[in-house]
Amino acid sequence: MRKKNFIAIFLVVFTMMLSSFAFYTYQILYTPNVLIEEDDRYFAIPKGTTFKQLQNKLAEERIVNELVSFSFLAKLKDLDTQVKAGMYLIKGDMTNLELINLLRSGSQTPIKLTFSNARLLNQLPKILTYGLAIDSADLATILLHDTTAQYYGFNKETFISMFIPNTYEVYWTSTPKGLLDRMKAEYDRFWNEERLQKAKNLNMTPAQVSTLASIVLGETNKMDEAPTIAGVYINRLQRRIPLQADPTLVFAIGDFSIRRILNKDKEFDSPYNTYKNRGLPPGPINLPSIPALNAVLNYEDHNYLYFCAKADFSGYHAFAKTLTEHNKNARKFQRALNMERIYR
Known part of the structure; x- marks a missing residue:
């Protein structure tokens, strides 16, 4: 009788222990153990990070709720011997298993x-x-x-x-x-085939297109008029007229606070001085944007040879076909600069 009671008690205890172990195992594997409330969060693992450092980082950044279960399963799955550097996107309510598999895989999120x-x-x-x-x-x-x-x-x-x-x-x-x-x-x-062909039609290399685009970008941030400005410079290049682009002088001088080019600046000795040198300068004067590059490749075909900033300081420009017309526009802008006491 005692033996039967012992077996019964043993079976009950064993069943309870087995159930508890199964429940704990289920919790370790499948119960969410990530604390973050937002939908996702970037987590960086620097190169050379040890498993201990990874544990500390997960705790300090409050990524993992229960570190013991995470660490236990991580060692079973050999994460402790293969910590992979990278930037990982961790989602809320991830389980230990999901998080460990992500970190083991090295599947970084760009x-x-x-x-x-x-x-x-x-x-x-x-x-x-x-x-x-x-x-x-x-x-x-x-x-x-x-x-x-x-x-x-x-x-x-x-x-x-x-x-x-x-x-x-x-x-x-x-x-x-x-x-x-x-x-x-x-x-x-x-620089796909289409853009290369457009550059070729201009008798320019991609680098030369970039150089001209940088000048256009230096002249305006109004991309709706950028093709018109590009057209002016292309007209001048084709007629072998110096570009006389003020942004190239600013670049040559190296003082990017200059708002007004003076006559003395036009004598500055530099291959980037497009008042003294015909053609394009040696290279871009800034990092040309895609809209500026496209403005050159798709320039507006017109007869303008000159342009000047409008006197209303709108950022737009007045275009002219003749020097006489341009000088009138330039005088208006110069008066506006004087009224605003912009002398440099």
Whole structure:
């Protein structure tokens, strides 16, 4: 009788323990264990992170609710021996199993890299590495090296044109070389057969189109008139008339606060001085936008040879076919500058 009672008690206890273990196992595997309330959240694992550091990071950033169960299952699935660097998108209510499988897989979520403007090549390292694990100094070392521009098919004056302003999806752990390779691939994708043919019709290389587009962008932020401005410069190039573009003088002088070009500025000795030198300058004077590039490739065909900022400071320009008409427009703008006490 005692033996039967013992067996019965044992079976009850064993069943309870088995149920408890099964329930705990179910909780470990399938019960949500991620704390975040929002729909998703980026979680960065830097290169060289140890499993202990990963545990601490998950706790400090309040990602995991119950760290013991996560750590237990993570070790069973060998996450402790294969922590993979990257940027991961963690969703609310993920289970331990889902989170561990994500981190083990190394399936990073691309992040958006957006850049739109820069005047100088040496400004790009900081701009391009924003939000990435790359140190801007490491990118600068490669980007500004004497041989890098040539490696990608440019020279030091035209190299900035390889970077087409846009929004790109890149991996947080991208390397400096990998990022530059990606930018070259995007450049090649932008310069498709149709755009290359349009550049050829202008007797220009893509780098020359970028140079002219940078001047157009330097003249206006009103993209609805950009093709008209591009048309003026193309007319002057075709007639071998100096471009006389004020933004190129500002670039040459290196003082980007200048709002008014003076006659003495036009004597500044520089290959970027388009008052003294015919044709295009050696390279872009800023990072030309896609709308500016398209404005050159799809320029407005007209007979204008001159333009001047309107006296109402609207940002738009008055266009002229003759020098006499242009001088009238210029005097109006100069009077407006004087009234506003803008002398430089």
